[in-house]
Amino acid sequence: MAAISFDAVQKSFARSGKSFLAVDRIDLVIADKEFVAIVGPSGCGKTTCLRMVAGFESPSAGTVSVDGRRVTGPGPDRAVVFQQFALFPWKTVHDNIGLGLRNKGVAREERESRIAKAIALMNLQGHETAFPHQLSGGMQQRVAIARAYVLDPDVLLMDEPFGSLDAQTRITMQEELVRLARLNPRTVLFITHSVEEAVYLADRVVVMSRRPGRLKEVIDVRSVRVAEKWDRIERIEDVMDHESFIHWRTHIWRSLREEKEEV
Amino acid sequence: MNPVQSHVLTRAEILGYGALGLIAFLGLWSFLSLSGVVPHQFLPAPHEVAARFVALTSNPFAGATLQQHLASSALRFAYGFLLGAAIGIPLGLLMGWFRVLDEIVTPLFDALRFVAPIAWVPFAALWFGTGIGGPILIIFAGAFPPCLINAYRGARFVSRPLIEAAQMLGTGNLRIIVEVLLPASTASIVAGLRVSAGLGWQSLIGAELIVASTGVGFMMVQAQLDISTTTVMSAMIAIGLVGVVIDVALRALEAAVRRRGLA
């Protein structure tokens, strides 16, 4: 059973009386525990696709389903990591991570142990009682990821999660995410502007056309990664040195450029 | 779009609910008044108030018609408000630039700030009798602080690079104040003018309740002594209307400022 399924999905928005088509016709099936990245030019509707899986928007036509059931609203089974972190500034790190568990009615003892594990997983030890404003961007995003992970969600939805971070922190977080994905694999839908990030992280990369967004190409990176053995390598700069990485990265770049230049 | 309100209403629905609310309000009022639940003398029905309002525009009460009273009030307000702005804005800009001035004036200002403008009435009466100076002083007491504070804040928090650029170009102090600080603070100053006008108009009414022989405030006191509730309410409506007109005019000014890119 597919973890996420887009079935003839279309989405239009009404803006100042006129309606415009954001997403044209998406048919996509994401398998269980697969890591899929979507790249595309600005405004192509990739974030909209994620928001439809999250349940913040509903499709104008077609169906978006998770585990065979149609998505009707947001919920902790589809945890979201936002670009702006969206942590609750008035709650400590500990309480930010714990809110989802409290909503699920998890008993205190189990809750505390799960929070502790999430904190350890994201290297946040020692910061449990800090408030978000006391943390750097990278740490705040770690808290957001911990908050998502602690829910043990079926699906993890990440909307340009590293977009607000400086270049160096971004690279650190990408490596962490790969490590996490190996320790704790689950279905991930990852939106990004960065082609390198997508090729480094994902099993498959979906390239969207410019608005109205359509699926332009779907590239299977995983088979290349396994064949070329860069899944054994830890460091980004070593992975990025591989010819096959460069090949696919350039290929996707060219594909995106076509979208930009067809004006 | 703020997703707190999970229901987005159509324009028709908004108007519908609004009309419903208004009708319920007026209906309740009329019912309480006409059924005698509240003594009619104290709560005349809405249509009676409206009739009285119209009557007051041709039949004088307490020495003048409604518009004549409004005119005297408006004149006093204009003087006091313009005086407040004429002193407050330049002083605020100067204080924002010359630290010494700030250090001298601020303690004084802080000491006087907590005296509600209305508390100046006794001294105003003592010094000016029933002359126009009294109300002007009180309006000034209300209108001056926001003008000062907003001009000060505007000047103090002008973006540093702008000032540094001006200094690099060899701009003298006076020119910096007039050609850099003033334009850069325009948005803040205009916002201050709006608050100031509101407070000034309020203070005027308060002053007229106590020391005046013409004006809407005076009219209200006379009506209260005569137990003419319809007149009191008509005056309240007139005061509200003038307040709205002043606010709308200043909002338009704010919008014009924004359009010219000064905000």
Place this chain on the structure above:
Amino acid sequence: MSRRSAIGLLTIATLALVWYLTTMPLEWISPGRFPSPLDVWDALRQVSTTGYANGVLYQHIVHSVSLVVLGFLVAAGTGVPLGLLMGASARAEALINPIFLLIRPIPPLAWIPLAILWLGLGDAAKIMVIWFAAFVPSVINSYTGVRTIEPAVIEAARMLGTPRRRFVREVLVPAAAPMIFTGLRLSLQASWTTLVAAELVGAIYGLGKILNVAQTDIYPGMIFVGMACVAIFGWVTTRLLAELETRSLTWIPLAEARP
């Protein structure tokens, strides 16, 4: 002592000196116009011991301060929930907004004659006027506080499956808290202004009453005492509110402290 406080102190000291000199030895300002420091001292003694305007100073102070606080609490207690409701529910907003827009332009002080007509010169009329004055800023600011919550934070709360009561208590209210406090500050200011005005127009006792009687008696020293008390207790109540705000909003970075 910092330079800023030193200069401040110097300015106040200079002014005090000027005040003393112009009113006493030099008599540039006549005593009928503005009181000298001695006049003020005499008035203060009188009102504190033998009393003035139907009461002794501390009675007037207690009376005024309790009315302000009571009126403020009633206004905030009704205004904040209403503002939050209007912010969170589009229906509530659409229903209530027109009525609110009708009432809002009427300056609070303009309610005084009506209040006197309805409730006389006693405390009830004062509370009514304070309520009208202080209610509006609480509603508006609480409403704005809800409307300006970062959308992603709301979405995160929904994603985490937060049930309604918890959502209001742990997300809506804390998120709107900074603006709620701004509204409370404005409400307190409005409460003081309105109370003093109401007492000036007509009252049995209170600080405004002192001002009223002193005005009729042409007693500048007492007017000064009245004004000074208004300023001092206005400051005290404002500081208490500010303390409450700092303690409640421990999670705000210091850089955002308001001037």
